[in-house]
Amino acid sequence: MQPTQRFFGFEEDFRDPFARDRDRVLHCSSFRRLEYKTQVFLNHEGDYFRTRLTHSLEVSQIARTLARQLGLDETLSEVIALSHDLGHTPFGHIGGDVLDEMLKQDGHPNGFEHNFQSFRVLTRLEKRYPDFDGLNLTFATLEGVLKHSYPYRKPFLPQKIVEAFDLDRHPSLEAMVVDHADEIAYTSHDIDDGIKYGLITFDALLSEPLAQRVDRMVADEGIERSHALYRHRFVAALIKLLVEDLITTSSASVRDHAASVPICATLDAQTPLPVGFSPEIATELKRLKKHLFNTLYRHEKIVRKMYAGKECIRALYRAFNEDIDLLPSRQKALLDQRKPARVVADYIASMTDRYALKIHHELYGISLA
Numbered sequence: 001m002q003p004t005q006r007f008f009g010f011e012e013d014f015r016d017p018f019a020r021d022r023d024r025v026l027h028c029s030s031f032r033r034l035e036y037k038t039q040v041f042l043n044h045e046g047d048y049f050r051t052r053l054t055h056s057l058e059v060s061q062i063a064r065t066l067a068r069q070l071g072l073d074e075t076l077s078e079v080i081a082l083s084h085d086l087g088h089t090p091f092g093h094i095g096g097d098v099l100d101e102m103l104k105q106d107g108h109p110n111g112f113e114h115n116f117q118s119f120r121v122l123t124r125l126e127k128r129y130p131d132f133d134g135l136n137l138t139f140a141t142l143e144g145v146l147k148h149s150y151p152y153r154k155p156f157l158p159q160k161i162v163e164a165f166d167l168d169r170h171p172s173l174e175a176m177v178v179d180h181a182d183e184i185a186y187t188s189h190d191i192d193d194g195i196k197y198g199l200i201t202f203d204a205l206l207s208e209p210l211a212q213r214v215d216r217m218v219a220d221e222g223i224e225r226s227h228a229l230y231r232h233r234f235v236a237a238l239i240k241l242l243v244e245d246l247i248t249t250s251s252a253s254v255r256d257h258a259a260s261v262p263i264c265a266t267l268d269a270q271t272p273l274p275v276g277f278s279p280e281i282a283t284e285l286k287r288l289k290k291h292l293f294n295t296l297y298r299h300e301k302i303v304r305k306m307y308a309g310k311e312c313i314r315a316l317y318r319a320f321n322e323d324i325d326l327l328p329s330r331q332k333a334l335l336d337q338r339k340p341a342r343v344v345a346d347y348i349a350s351m352t353d354r355y356a357l358k359i360h361h362e363l364y365g366i367s368l369a
Contacts, residue, residue, distance in 0.1 A: 003140035003262045008132045022079040024135045030086045036352035038092040063181035069247045070254045077174040080144035087117025089349045090356040091309025098313040110156035119146045144175030172262040176275035184242045192235045194296045210284035214238045249278045312360045320344040
């Protein structure tokens with residue numbers, strides 16, 4: 001299919017096809033729910049912390065900058081960025097892990113995977129038109145969401161999707177930009193939130209070579225570590241360093257592959273990505289992320305909140321499967337079309353953190369917040 005083609009007929013208007021995609025995503029209910037879905041810190045911890053919504057907006061901003069500087073389609077990068085986390089469950093990645101575990105225990109080997117769930121939200125779960133399910137987005141947008149992480153082939157993907165999206169080929173250059181923008185956003189902003197919340201310190205962080213580079217950049221601005229603005233300048237400098245490195249490293253290879261329209265399903269998936277960081281920065285970024293995994297993401301305060309989230313998801317899954325009358329009428333109406341366990345999983349995945357906690361409290365009389 002061509003990048004701007006859709007799977008269902010539709011009369012285009014004055015908007016660019018990717019701009020129309022973006023508008024449909026921005027107006028769908030799944031996007032609005034991201035406001036109360038956990039990134040790392042539960043939403044009710046404080047108004048300061050990132051949620052899936054603010055994360056998606058930040059990824060979008062970085063992706064637009066990268067696409068513009070690399071001469072790619074900025075709007076396509078924007079809509080892929082805004083769409084890439086629509087399938088996330090409440091309570092961050094652990095919510096998806098629990099649903100995956102529960103589904104497989106119940107004899108559903110395909111389990112749950114948040115990238116594919118984002119694709120399902122866009123193509124099946126959102127309902128805005130009488131003649132088809134989903135938002136009827138362009139091939140390029142859907143490909144960018146489906147192929148957000150490598151390898152693209154997953155054992156649970158239906159054969160018709162494997163064939164339609166040619167999973168043996170890389171997605172568009174714009175989708176590759178979003179993948180790296182995602183990495184830049186969550187690394188820098190998790191540091192920001194982690195420092196703000198007091199779960200990590202710059203003293204420990206500065207043992208990492210990449211953090212030392214950033215520290216020198218901030219020092220060149222005349223900002224000392226004791227300065228009130230140091231944290232803000234550090235995060236801004238980290239984003240700047242990573243963005244500039246990616247642009248410098250990728251510009252030549254992007255020029256070699258770029259075309260007048262996005263190149264979807266064109267480059268062999270066995271070939272190296274033409275978009276990426278320099279080897280040195282990539283290695284240092286990997287080290288920094290490992291440091292964050294060991295210190296921030298496994299911090300007892302985070303782990304305890306996530307444990308409560310896991311117990312909430314488990315309890316809701318058990319309750320809805322044991323008594324389908326607990327489901328809202330819209331979900332019950334889907335039981336003739338899909339397996340009950342999948343209907344339950346889709347319903348739970350669509351919930352915000354606070355709604356999941358509210359329903360858990362209604363069913364069990366126990367507050368997990």
